[in-house]
Amino acid sequence: MITVKSRAELDKMAKASEVVVAALKAAHDILEPGVTTAALNREVRKTVESRGCRPAFLGYRGFPAATCVSVNEEVVHGIPSERRSLAEGDIVGIDVGVEYNGYFGDAAFTMPVGDAEPETDALLKRGKFCLDEAIKKALEGNRLGDISNTIQTGAESAGYNVVRDFVGHGIGSNLHEEPQIPNFGPAGKGPRLKAGMTLALEPMLMTGDWRVTVLGDNWTVVTRDGAPAVHFEHTVVVGKNEPEVLTIGWEEFMALYFEQTVGAPYTVEAV
Ligand code: MG
Numbered sequence: 001m002i003t004v005k006s007r008a009e010l011d012k013m014a015k016a017s018e019v020v021v022a023a024l025k026a027a028h029d030i031l032e033p034g035v036t037t038a039a040l041n042r043e044v045r046k047t048v049e050s051r052g053c054r055p056a057f058l059g060y061r062g063f064p065a066a067t068c069v070s071v072n073e074e075v076v077h078g079i080p081s082e083r084r085s086l087a088e089g090d091i092v093g094i095d096v097g098v099e100y101n102g103y104f105g106d107a108a109f110t111m112p113v114g115d116a117e118p119e120t121d122a123l124l125k126r127g128k129f130c131l132d133e134a135i136k137k138a139l140e141g142n143r144l145g146d147i148s149n150t151i152q153t154g155a156e157s158a159g160y161n162v163v164r165d166f167v168g169h170g171i172g173s174n175l176h177e178e179p180q181i182p183n184f185g186p187a188g189k190g191p192r193l194k195a196g197m198t199l200a201l202e203p204m205l206m207t208g209d210w211r212v213t214v215l216g217d218n219w220t221v222v223t224r225d226g227a228p229a230v231h232f233e234h235t236v237v238v239g240k241n242e243p244e245v246l247t248i249g250w251e252e253f254m255a256l257y258f259e260q261t262v263g264a265p266y267t268v269e270a271v
Pocket of ligand 1: 106168169200202233
């Protein structure tokens with residue numbers, strides 16, 4: 001069942017989401033050549049815990065870190081490591097989930113370390129475009145397949161592929177709830193969306209083949225052909241007239257890179 005959240009529940013999710021964005025900013029702010037992925041993870045964990053929240057990925061099915069950091073051909077679920085230093089031209093995906101008072105927020109972006117190659121730059125911008133377009137479909141009366149199809153069409157029309165094996169998801173009092181949200185599929189199919197449903201939309205695009213492999217660490221998902229991949233995610237509330245983006249704000253500190261997402265900013269009540 002896909003649950004519809006009350007205003008009180010949305011407020012808690014908005015607070016969790018605000019901390020997600022703060023943690024993403026903390027990681028973004030130290031991102032430069034030479035930094036380790038473990039250092040990014042430390043910044044995320046510190047930021048989340050200092051705000052009285054819990055990093056939702058830490059310990060999730062045994063995941064050993066507060067954040068997933070996925071570099072270049074790593075699509076999602078990369079494990080931060082002291083041995084992995086970032087280099088100029090790498091692209092790094094940072095994914096953060098936060099629990100606040102039993103409610104969750106989840107968001108991710110991918111960005112270059114220093115300057116990206118033009119082809120990588122185009123892939124990054126297309127990934128963000130697909131997320132923005134998908135968010136516009138989070139309206140009451142639409143079908144879930146309208147979101148999936150928008151992502152697939154946005155990617156494939158530019159010559160990219162979408163991941164088949166991993167999906168977006170409902171979110172709320174669980175990190176992962178119904179429904180599963182594939183990044184592909186026909187429009188006009190699937191459950192009808194209702195205002196107050198909360199969805200983590202997360203396009204994953206690659207320049208090459210869509211097939212992926214999970215590494216021996218049982219987490220890191222890589223493209224099978226080694227081509228680079230990107231991942232963007234927002235936690236979104238389905239709206240009657242317009243969607244609300246709960247994790248809004250990470251575009252602001254990457255203003256040179258990505259423009260503000262569609263969707264009115266959600267106002268967090270004092271908690
Ligand atoms: Mg997610």
